[in-house]
Amino acid sequence: MLYSDKVLDHFQNPRNVGEVENANAVGTVGNAKCGDIMQMSMRIENDIIVDVKFKTFGCGAAVATSSMATELVKGKTIKEALELTNKAVMEALDGLPPVKVHCSVLAEQAIRAALADYYRRQGIDPEPIVGKIEELDHDDEHDFGH
Numbered sequence: 001m002l003y004s005d006k007v008l009d010h011f012q013n014p015r016n017v018g019e020v021e022n023a024n025a026v027g028t029v030g031n032a033k034c035g036d037i038m039q040m041s042m043r044i045e046n047d048i049i050v051d052v053k054f055k056t057f058g059c060g061a062a063v064a065t066s067s068m069a070t071e072l073v074k075g076k077t078i079k080e081a082l083e084l085t086n087k088a089v090m091e092a093l094d095g096l097p098p099v100k101v102h103c104s105v106l107a108e109q110a111i112r113a114a115l116a117d118y119y120r121r122q123g124i125d126p127e128p129i130v131g132k133i134e135e136l137d138h139d140d141e142h143d144f145g146h
Contacts, residue, residue: 003060004094010064015071016053024121027113029133031106036062038110040070044118047078054110061100062107068092069107078118081111082130109133 003011023041030037036058043051052074054066069089073081086104090096096104113133116126 001097001099003064003097006068006093007061007064007096010067010093011060014054014063014067016067016074017055018053019055020051020053025114025118027110027115027117027133029106029109029113031102034058034102036103036106038062038066038106040066040110040114042114042118044078049073049076049078049081052114058106059100059103061096061103064093065089065096065103065107066110069104069111073111078115081115084108084111 019039020041020043023043025042025044026039028037028039036056038058039055041053042049052070054070056063056066065086069084072084072089072092086101086108089104089107090101093104112130116130116133119126119129
């Protein structure tokens with residue numbers, strides 16, 4: 001399988017790994033079929049994503065797409081982050097092999113899940129804003145030592 005230099009770079013040197021301290025937005029999504037799990041944590045202030053980090057349990061492409069996705073939304077507004085598509089993540093990485101496209105979808109969903117959490121914490125129904133997200137049951141979060 002051929003990966004672009006950018007995918008390899010983000011896999012070998014992932015950006016924004018870990019958990020944001022004092023996060024006010026956390027989302028975890030997973031794909032049971034391939035076993036990839038992604039968690040995004042963010043600190044949002046005045047509608048701006050001032051910090052974002054990820055933890056990914058999965059293949060190299062899952063790590064690379066998470067890393068790139070965090071880079072693409074850091075410093076952006078919530079509105080801009082919600083406009084980020086998996087296609088944009090793939091293009092930023094100079095493409096992905098077809099069997100790995102689902103990893104970029106997961107990265108997009110993880111961002112949306114974190115933003116949904118942000119709205120829920122404020123008592124706002126996130127669905128009209130971020131859409132429906134396939135989130136993991138909280139029973140599945142033990143993979144990250146919670």
